[in-house]
Amino acid sequence: MNWVDIGDISDIPVRGARCVKTPGGKIAVFRTADNDVYAIEDHCPHKGGPLSQGIVHGASVTCPLHNWVISLETGNALGADEGAVRTIPVRNVDGKLSISIESLLIAAE
Numbered sequence: 316m317n318w319v320d321i322g323d324i325s326d327i328p329v330r331g332a333r334c335v336k337t338p339g340g341k342i343a344v345f346r347t348a349d350n351d352v353y354a355i356e357d358h359c360p361h362k363g364g365p366l367s368q369g370i371v372h373g374a375s376v377t378c379p380l381h382n383w384v385i386s387l388e389t390g391n392a393l394g395a396d397e398g399a400v401r402t403i404p405v406r407n408v409d410g411k412l413s414i415s416i417e418s419l420l421i422a423a424e
Contacts, residue, residue, distance in 0.1 A: 316404065316417060318413035318414065318416065319413055319414060320411065320412070320413045321335050321412050321414055322411075322412055324346060324350065324352060324407060324411075324412055326412075327344060327345070327346040327352070327412075328346065329346055329348055329350070330346070330348050330370075330371040330372070331345070331346060332344060332346070332366070332368075332369075332371065332376070333367070334357055335354075335414065340356060340358070341357035341358075341367070342354050342355070342356065342403050342414065343355055343357035343365075343366050343367035344405065344412065344414070345367075345371055346371075347371060347373070347374060348371075348373075352405050352407050353387035353402070353405060354402065354404070355387060355390050355400050355401065356390075356403075358400065359378040359380065359381070359383055359385065360383075360398030360399055360400055361378065361381055361383045361396065361398060362380055362381060364378040364379055364381065365379065366400070369385075371387075374386065374388050375387060375393060383396050383398075384396070387402075388402070389402065390402040
């Protein structure tokens with residue numbers, strides 16, 4: 316896999332997110348309380364709400380618009396809701412974050 320650098324883990328607050336603009340749309344990069352990092356498309360499958368502005372709890376985020384809960388690990392809506400967002404491979408090497416270029420190219424198609 317080829318990777319593109321997107322910054323440092325310290326750029327993302329604990330239990331927060333930052334956005335990365337790509338040709339395929341915005342990617343939300345999340346940091347959990349355990350310092351795990353996940354990247355998903357920045358729109359809720361329900362009404363397109365900005366997931367990057369949601370509340371992070373465990374390995375999930377709650378959409379700020381209608382309280383849908385999305386798994387950061389799988390991109391799937393949890394509970395009774397149905398839908399999913401695409402997850403993007405992200406890696407953390409000594410605090411330096413990068414995402415998969417291949418995933419970004421697929422998103423642009």
